[in-house]
Amino acid sequence: MTNKALSALRIIDLTQYIAGPYCTKLMAGFGAEVIKIEQPETGDGMRRLGPFYKNHEGLETSIPFLWLNTGKKSITLNIKTVKGTEILKQLIKNADVLIENFSPGVMHSLGLSYETLRDFNPRLIMTSISNFGQTGPYRDYKAEEIELQSLSGGMYMTGDPEKEPLSSGPALCQYTAGKHAYIATLMALLQRGKSGNGQFIDISIQESGLEHIEITLSYNLQKGKNAKRGEHLFVPWDTYECQDGYATIIAMPSRHWHRAAEIFGDARLFDKKYLHVLDRMKHRSEYEALLRPCVKAHKKKDLFHAGQTRKLAFGCVTGLDEVIESPQHKAREFFVEIDHPSVGKHKYCDAPFKMSRTPWQSDRAPLIGEHNQEIYTEIPGYSLQEIQQLSEQGVL
Amino acid sequence: MDNLPMQGLRIIDFSHSWAAPHCARILADFGAEVIKVEYVRRLCLLRGAKKEKTIYNSHPGWLQVNRNKCSITLDLKNERDKDIFRDIVKISDVLIENSRTGVMDKLGLGFQDLTKINNNLIMLSMTAFGNTGPYSSYAGYGAVMEAIGGIQSLTAYERGGKPARIRELDITNGLAGACAVMTALLYRQRTGEGQYIDMSQLEAGTHGLIGEHLLEYVMNDSQTLPLGNRHWKFAPQGCYRCKGEDKWITLTVRSEAEWSKFCEVLGHPEWISDPLFATRVARMENHDLLDRMIEEWTILHIHHDVMQILQSCGIPSGEVIDVDEIRNSVHLRERAYFTAEKSGSGLLFMGMPFKFTRAEGKVHWRGPELGQHNEYVLCQLLGRSQDEVTPVKDDDIGTAFDPE
Numbered sequence: 001m002t003n004k005a006l007s008a009l010r011i012i013d014l015t016q017y018i019a020g021p022y023c024t025k026l027m028a029g030f031g032a033e034v035i036k037i038e039q040p041e042t043g044d045g046m047r048r049l050g051p052f053y054k055n056h057e058g059l060e061t062s063i064p065f066l067w068l069n070t071g072k073k074s075i076t077l078n079i080k081t082v083k084g085t086e087i088l089k090q091l092i093k094n095a096d097v098l099i100e101n102f103s104p105g106v107m108h109s110l111g112l113s114y115e116t117l118r119d120f121n122p123r124l125i126m127t128s129i130s131n132f133g134q135t136g137p138y139r140d141y142k143a144e145e146i147e148l149q150s151l152s153g154g155m156y157m158t159g160d161p162e163k164e165p166l167s168s169g170p171a172l173c174q175y176t177a178g179k180h181a182y183i184a185t186l187m188a189l190l191q192r193g194k195s196g197n198g199q200f201i202d203i204s205i206q207e208s209g210l211e212h213i214e215i216t217l218s219y220n221l222q223k224g225k226n227a228k229r230g231e232h233l234f235v236p237w238d239t240y241e242c243q244d245g246y247a248t249i250i251a252m253p254s255r256h257w258h259r260a261a262e263i264f265g266d267a268r269l270f271d272k273k274y275l276h277v278l279d280r281m282k283h284r285s286e287y288e289a290l291l292r293p294c295v296k297a298h299k300k301k302d303l304f305h306a307g308q309t310r311k312l313a314f315g316c317v318t319g320l321d322e323v324i325e326s327p328q329h330k331a332r333e334f335f336v337e338i339d340h341p342s343v344g345k346h347k348y349c350d351a352p353f354k355m356s357r358t359p360w361q362s363d364r365a366p367l368i369g370e371h372n373q374e375i376y377t378e379i380p381g382y383s384l385q386e387i388q389q390l391s392e393q394g395v396l
Numbered sequence: 397m398d399n400l401p402m403q404g405l406r407i408i409d410f411s412h413s414w415a416a417p418h419c420a421r422i423l424a425d426f427g428a429e430v431i432k433v434e435y436v437r438r439l440c441l442l443r444g445a446k447k448e449k450t451i452y453n454s455h456p457g458w459l460q461v462n463r464n465k466c467s468i469t470l471d472l473k474n475e476r477d478k479d480i481f482r483d484i485v486k487i488s489d490v491l492i493e494n495s496r497t498g499v500m501d502k503l504g505l506g507f508q509d510l511t512k513i514n515n516n517l518i519m520l521s522m523t524a525f526g527n528t529g530p531y532s533s534y535a536g537y538g539a540v541m542e543a544i545g546g547i548q549s550l551t552a553y554e555r556g557g558k559p560a561r562i563r564e565l566d567i568t569n570g571l572a573g574a575c576a577v578m579t580a581l582l583y584r585q586r587t588g589e590g591q592y593i594d595m596s597q598l599e600a601g602t603h604g605l606i607g608e609h610l611l612e613y614v615m616n617d618s619q620t621l622p623l624g625n626r627h628w629k630f631a632p633q634g635c636y637r638c639k640g641e642d643k644w645i646t647l648t649v650r651s652e653a654e655w656s657k658f659c660e661v662l663g664h665p666e667w668i669s670d671p672l673f674a675t676r677v678a679r680m681e682n683h684d685l686l687d688r689m690i691e692e693w694t695i696l697h698i699h700h701d702v703m704q705i706l707q708s709c710g711i712p713s714g715e716v717i718d719v720d721e722i723r724n725s726v727h728l729r730e731r732a733y734f735t736a737e738k739s740g741s742g743l744l745f746m747g748m749p750f751k752f753t754r755a756e757g758k759v760h761w762r763g764p765e766l767g768q769h770n771e772y773v774l775c776q777l778l779g780r781s782q783d784e785v786t787p788v789k790d791d792d793i794g795t796a797f798d799p800e
Binding site: 030055067135164179190221304313315331334349 | 418442457524530544548550552558559561575602624644645650710727753
């Protein structure tokens with residue numbers, strides 16, 4: 001077990017949906033014991049949201065749940081009962097990290113504020129993820145992903161200038177907050193390794209999401225410049241229509257751009273008056289007008305390879321069907337088959353990055369309450385009969 | 397107050413552009429000493445396309461992404477400078493680099509070489525496509541990996557529409573880099589062992605954003621996205637025009653209870669039981685019509701007011717704010733989010749992405765001037781003589797945008 005990066009760490013995971021679960025998924029994949037606490041009968045809200053495997057609605061068939069909870073243990077616990085809170089405290093007493101993403105104030109109202117918990121576990125690191133942070137006038141505001149994107153500035157900058165702002169399809173802000181939670185928690189653990197002391201971490205998904213526009217926002221803070229959605233500053237640096245889809249054409253590295261003459265054929269694109277990116281920016285629309293038909297004449301994959309073999313950072317927009325078949329992913333074994341009792345064997349993305357000594361490990365997501373017996377016989381040390389009783393009382 | 401968590405760690409940032417420098421920035425913000433190694437003949441693209449009047453030292457993007465870092469200029473094709481680089485590696489904990497696959501090995505500065513002089517070194521390579529596989533020699537910026545990775549295909553105004561870029565894959569990948577460094581540091585704290593991390597930005601971005609969507613495709617042979625601004629399960633959800641130029645509001649109605657409140661607030665209680673909208677499924681089917689009716693109301697109001705009205709009855713809603721509005725946000729100010737450079741310049745910066753109770757991250761200084769810390773690194777850290785410090789010559793400087 002020593003070759004896992006995070007083995008020996010016990011994480012109590014009170015999170016639901018995306019941000020918290022992605023954070024603890026990373027912890028589990030790198031070897032931490034993640035104990036996911038779920039409400040009896042209903043579980044993580046993501047279990048009920050779906051989309052579902054073959055559209056079979058059920059607690060064990062939610063696709064995002066299956067992705068976001070790989071490698072964790074699940075126990076059920078009704079923390080809103082007195083007995084439940086008491087059990088949770090015992091679990092926390094024996095843990096390194098507590099991660100939660102309830103609305104601000106909920107942990108306090110359950111008697112589980114950091115100030116209380118630290119008294120019986122001074123080494124505890126508590127990470128709270130919330131939409132707008134634990135303080136401030138928006139503290140209790142409600143938000144789904146689209147609201148998080150609109151209030152962290154990325155959405156205003158996305159889409160066409162003549163249309164409404166466009167929100168990202170993927171849950172960008174929640175995933176970014178999940179990574180921030182992972183980084184922050186590990187930083188606190190690193191520090192605890194020296195000092196022995198835990199601490200509290202406040203993660204506002206909004207503030208975390210502001211990082212997405214750090215360059216644009218800095219121009220505003222320092223030069224007062226506002227910004228609109230639309231084209232990229234540099235020319236060309238965009239997605240263009242081609243014969244069978246869209247290609248990404250970037251004139252970088254600049255010193256290789258002249259090689260694209262062999263691809264596009266139109267010598268005007270490489271005329272001296274367009275030699276420097278600053279020249280192309282000055283003549284943006286006429287340059288793009290020249291470039292567009294040249295791109296349109298090609299197939300997307302041909303452009304990708306033609307650019308890249310000439311050292312140019314070209315790409316093409318790829319659909320999920322093509323991603324699954326990507327030769328690059330196959331060569332690097334990016335997909336791994338995981339078996340699950342309710343949905344069977346399927347290909348999941350494997351490691352986010354490859355570590356030479358402490359590789360990632362992919363295991364399936366847990367069934368709801370699957371680890372009740374394993375955990376509760378250890379902490380608090382219940383007999384099977386007691387577990388049964390508490391379960392009937394609705395505590396477990 | 398305690399120390400910051402990364403205090404006492406030294407990190408070499410031999411990287412350019414945005415993702416990898418962002419990774420190093422987070423570590424610098426929380427206390428690590430980050431030494432950025434720069435190549436004078438080809439400056440980082442965040443230093444811009446011009447060199448007149450040392451303008452490359454003052455672009456806000458540079459100042460932000462490289463804040464709290466030191467800058468040293470080295471030419472790694474030169475043996476003396478290569479020696480200096482090795483000497484810095486000897487006294488460092490982590491090396492972050494984003495050269496093309498194979499470049500570090502060719503320079504004799506690959507992990508196998510460096511681990512001989514610093515046996516518990518952590519080295520993170522953030523290449524575009526990873527160190528192996530048919531695309532390993534290919535280059536990429538965020539726009540390339542976002543497209544090739546399938547990420548871009550999931551954002552568009554409508555199914556089949558032009559896929560839009562989102563903001564910002566470089567942050568997604570920079571943070572994945574920081575996740576990798578922290579994972580390796582925790583392991584090293586326990587065992588004393590360093591290691592090498594082969595990060596493909598294609599894989600990290602895919603894992604970090606669309607793992608659930610790929611799994612859906614694999615399991616169901618179908619995909620939910622793209623859906624424009626709509627939600628696949630809740631209705632209505634959208635982005636609606638408000639009073640003023642280019643002002644917008646987003647809102648999401650997630651339940652029948654929220655729907656009833658929503659109709660009442662808009663002054664249309666008759667919508668609640670209108671068969672066109674009475675159920676979630678009906679609202680999905682008649683979403684276009686509903687959008688027009690909602691916009692008739694939102695257009696009369698300031699976006700901020702719409703947000704407050706809807707939030708006061710518990711309905712998720714957000715004004716679509718631009719950077720001016722972010723700077724003036726009362727909520728962010730009350731959370732003391734923005735921060736001034738500690739040097740006293742008054743230059744304003746974004747705050748920290750998360751808050752620790754034991755110590756607060758600070759912007760001690762802006763992104764460094766080119767070679768600003770040459771003397772500090774050579775003389776103070778490496779104990780070399782003052783004579784070895786050579787000033788940056790203007791004629792030697794080239795930008796990332798020079799045509800050849």
